[in-house]
Amino acid sequence: MTLFYPLLFLLLLSCPASHADSPLPVVKATPVLMKQIKVLAIGEGQVRDSLRLPARVDLDQQHVAQIGATVTGRITETDVVLGQEVRKGELLAILNSTELGLAQSAYLKTGSQVNLRRLAVNRAKRLLASDVIAAAELQERESMLNEADVDLRTATDQLRVFGMSDSDLERLSKEKKIHSFLPITASIQGTVVERNVMVGQVVQPADALFTVADLSHVWVVAELPEQQASWVRKGDEAIVTIAALPEEELSGRLIYVADMVDPNTRTVTVRMALPNPQRIFKPHMLATLLIRKQDVQGLVLPDSAVIRVNDSDHVFVETAPEEFQLRPVQLGIRYGNVRRILGGLKLGDKVVVEGGFHLNSERQRKELE
Structure with missing residues (x-):
């Protein structure tokens, strides 16, 4: 077993040092190279990150409205074109809807039922006062009136969802005439920037017919x-x-x-x-x-000093006459030709601001040798 110890010792000596323990590269500049290099001491300045x-x-x-139909139907009229300026409430299209007509019919029928049952309740109250009917009869008729009231409120809410206003409902109750044509109007003032409808098209409540912005x-x-x-x-x-x-x-x-x-x-x-x-x-x-961002006081560095090595920022720092060390730095966002120094350098460090590319080429050549 002892015969293998010398071999193991030689292998350990030949292994390179880990990257974490290796010193930062130092480049010795020639007189010719020194003529291409400009060194500047790190100082403070007003910087604004951008x-x-x-x-x-x-x-x-916040100023856009998608406008569609509130009920299924067929478009019978539309004169609006792209780019047209419209006012709030202006007519964009007219929709003919069988579904709307059926809802209006249900509303009129339930309204008639409410009126009839209210008359029946009033008559039952008079008869009860004359001891002609029992109290149970009046309660039954009042219960039927309440059911009719519920049906009328449901029919009214349905028509409001379909887009009919209170004045429309009042006119319907007065005239007792079904009107299955529904106007589609602009909900805001603006410009028509989208138009996805034509005359004769059947549309659904989920369809966006116009966009006004x-x-x-x-x-x-x-x-x-x-x-x-x-x-x-x-x-x-x-x-x-x-x-x-x-x-x-x-x-x-x-x-x-x-x-x-x-x-x-x-x-x-x-x-x-x-x-x-x-x-x-x-x-x-x-x-x-x-x-x-707002102006801040801090260490600054000309952007020309930065060398990209292995996808990170580095600069060459003068450590002795004609000797420069490649050092990693942490920098802020570029503002003009200046970068704010966040780490890796301190006030007074002498940094190569011109000629860093030539120094880096010399470093790479030495490493290859």
Whole structure:
């Protein structure tokens, strides 16, 4: 057994040190390389973290209404076209519904039943006062009147669900004439942005026939990567630029930051409200949303100093004359050409801000050798 100990000892000596224990790479710069390098001491400055996101103009869902039929029927008339401005209550289409006619018929019948049974109750009260009938007879007729009242309330509620107003019900009760045509009207003032109906089409209550939107208010919507979700807050300053209107730059505040991550895109939705009185901004226009934080005092670093190694940020720090060490750093979001230092460097460290690429190439060449 002792014969194998020397071999095992040699194998241990030949094993490389673990990555965690290996020292940070140091590069010795040649005089020629030093001419291409610029070193700057780390200092403090006013920085404002910002984040730029692709975005789009969208409808303000608080000023949008989907309008449909309240009862099954066939469209007999509609003159509304896409882009038309409509007022609240304006007629969009007319619907002919057999179901509505049957509901009106039931309403009239139950109304007649209530009147007849109320007369029967009043007559029974007079007869009871004259000892012609027993009290049980009056109670039975009152019970029948209560049942008829329930049926009338049910029929009334059904017609209200179908869209008939109190004045419509009053006219129906007075005229006793069934009217199976139902108007479909705009529930808000705005622009018709969707029209999914034509004359002769049979529609259901679940169908969205028209979409009306108030385009004087729009949203700018962006998707924030979940890794940066904790960085953004409702009320943060936001600046939007529209691709079709590059000279327009508008500022505002975030009005919404989603509380949930979209499981398909791994993003969080953020929104900014945008006034649009002149209808300049069209829904689905492409935009850019810049989210900005308040100015803070902290260590800053020129973005030109950052070297990406193994998908992480590094910089070269001068440790001795003509010697530079590659060091990992934690940096904030880019603002202009400056990055805020979150970790890995301290005040006064001398960092290579120009020529880092050449130093990194020299480091890689030495490692290959």
